[in-house]
Amino acid sequence: MKAGLTTSVILHAAALAFGLVTLSAPEPLPPAPESLPVSIIPVEDIAQHDMGDEKASMKEKSAPKPTKRPDIVADAQKIGENTVDTDAPPTPDPKPRPVEEAAAPKPQPKPAEKPKDEDVPKPVEEPKPVPATEVAPVPKPKEEVKPDPVKEPEPKPEPVKQPEPKPEPQPKPEPVQKTASIEQPKPDAIAEAIKEQPKEDAVADTIKEQPQQEEKQVELPSAAPAPQSRPKPAEAQTAEAPDHKQADKPVKEASSKPKSDSESFNEDKITALLNKQKSSGGGAKRSTETAALGGKTKTGAKLTNSEMGALSDQLATCWSIPAGMESGSDLRVSVKFHVDSSGKLDGAPKIQSSSGNRPFDESAVRAVQKCDREGLVLPKGKEDIWSEVVVNFDPTEMGM
Amino acid sequence: METTALAEPGVQLSIWSLFMQAGWVVKLVMIGLLGASIWTWAIIIDKTISYQRMRSSLNRFEQVFWSGQSLEELYRTLADRTTSGMGAIFVAAMREWKKSFEKGAKSPLALQTRIDKAMDLALTREMERLEGRLGFLATVGSAGPFIGLFGTVIGIMTSFQAIAGSKSTSLAVVAPGIAEALLATAIGLLAAIPAVIAYNKLSSDAGKLGGRMEGFADEFSAILSRQIDEKVAQPQHRAAA
Secondary structure, eight states: OHHHHHHHHHHHHHHHHHHHHHTOOOOOOOOOOOOOOOOOOOHHHHHTOOBOBSSSOOOSSOOOOBOOOOOSSTTOOSOSSOSSOOSSOOOOOSTHHHHHHHHOOTTTHHHHHHHHHHTSOHHHHTTTHHHHHHHTTOOOOHHHHTHHHHHTTTTTTGGGGTTTTTTTTTTTHHHHHHHHHHOSOHHHHHHHHHHHHHHHHHHHHHHSOHHHHHHHHHHHHHHTTOSSOSOOOHHHHHHHHHHHHGGGSHHHHHHHHHHHHHHOOOHHHHHHHSOOSOOOOOOOSOBSSOOOBOBSSSSOSSOOHHHHHHHHHHHHHHOOOOTTOSSSSOOOEEEEEEEOTTSOEEEEEEEEEOOSOHHHHHHHHHHHHHHHHHOOOOOTTOHHHHTEEEEEEOTTTTTO | OOHHHHHOSSOOOSHHHHHHHSOHHHHHHHHHHHHHHHHHHHHHHHHHHHHHHHHHHHHHHHHHHTTTOOHHHHHHHHHTSOOOTHHHHHHHHHHHHHHHHHHTOSOHHHHHHHHHHHHHHHHHHHHHHHHTTHHHHHHHHHHHHHHHHHHHHHHHHHHHHHHHHHTOOOHHHHHHHHHHHHHHHHHHHHHHHHHHHHHHHHHHHHHHHHHHHHHHHHHHHHHHHHHHHHHHHHHHHHHHO
């Protein structure tokens, strides 16, 4: 027995070893292409998408009632977005005002002018920017500032006087400095500012060199007609706006005005890039086409084969064919009947095409009436199609 | 069935890796079937050899027996040796014969039945020796496929549980588990098929050998019966002489 056992073990070991070598993993099959899911849809579902208006006249393509946007104001004459029809142009948005307020600080225009002066009288200018910073906090009399630039264009011819007033700019900054240093009595500062403004008008204009004046001329026309509105030309804004923004840090501005121009954090550009269209959901069940004949729903306006089959199956159970007329005869009758939305028979069934055999025809009518008493099962959502049904009663087809 | 093995699409499908991936029940079934197969083959080899030996020994004994040699002499040579097959039957019959005659048996009929019984006993022992362990082959042959199937069912069961857990039904996920489960059935068949074939062959061989020994026992019984008759008659001759 030992010999048998040892030989058996050896044989098995050899067979297993051989099997492990030769019966290793089989070659994997080449990957099969992925199968595409296919679903079968009855043609009716696509071909009979005919939602439309039930009362409109028939057209090639059915369409529901077109959508109309109601007039806000009846018989409006002017074009605009107001709720009232007025002759006046629409009032601008209130938004620009804060921008004006920011522009208000009177002293700022002065430092702006002064740095320009720097080009000519360099030594004198240095103190000026300092007062500007101090003055900046006093932003009250806005209105007064605005008129100034408007007035400026008038004195433009004066620049010829430039050489004479050169010394004058120096005294002006001094009072400004004083006010800045005092700071406490705001009214004083305002008063001084008011006083200064006229001076400036006279003096600053004279100080300005001709090229600078030209720049101002560019600014002024833009500023004058629409001071409040935001979208001034970029140049005009850069001259004024940066001043307002940097009112807190006017020292830097004075020297870096050109820089601010180049850096220009431009709100307008950003607002221009913003998408102003409002988000919207799906459209209403309306079209822009004129209404045309169609059903209430988008589903097929015809009973599918399976629905027809279900109906004839129902009727077949109710139908008792007169004796002797079952399958051998080729009697056929089609019955037309109406069903209301609750699924009950509406009126008596009518024989559309008779079989020529009266008892046979009547048996079909009785079948419909009997099924109606027992309750017809109707597919939901197709009530308008169900309202009129024509069924062919044929003993051979109805499994009799 | 390890879920990790399921999750990987590129599972190794060699037989060894299939075995290693299997769950412990399936592994146990596979190992048991492998052991059964080894034991089956051990029995097959052992029986084939022993039947071969038995056949040749029967041939040799018959040759010696029918060579005209004195039965007494033959008995003397075989008595002190361990004998098998016909030799054992012959020795058992001769021993009974000798015992009875040495004591001077009176009834020849009783002696005849005693010798027959002794030979039957020896024959049954020999047949037992020949057919021993063939039952194991029959068991493996009939139960092996079922045991393998059990392993497969368990393997597929756990495999499906793992698939349900992984929430994927692609064939790549299902296949490895089923392949390794089927390995159990394959091993079961591998053990059962040779067992069935060998059982049929060996049992028919054993039947043939048993038939030969039975034939010899009958023949020897006839010879001894003749001898008894002669011995019963002889005393009268001796007395006459």
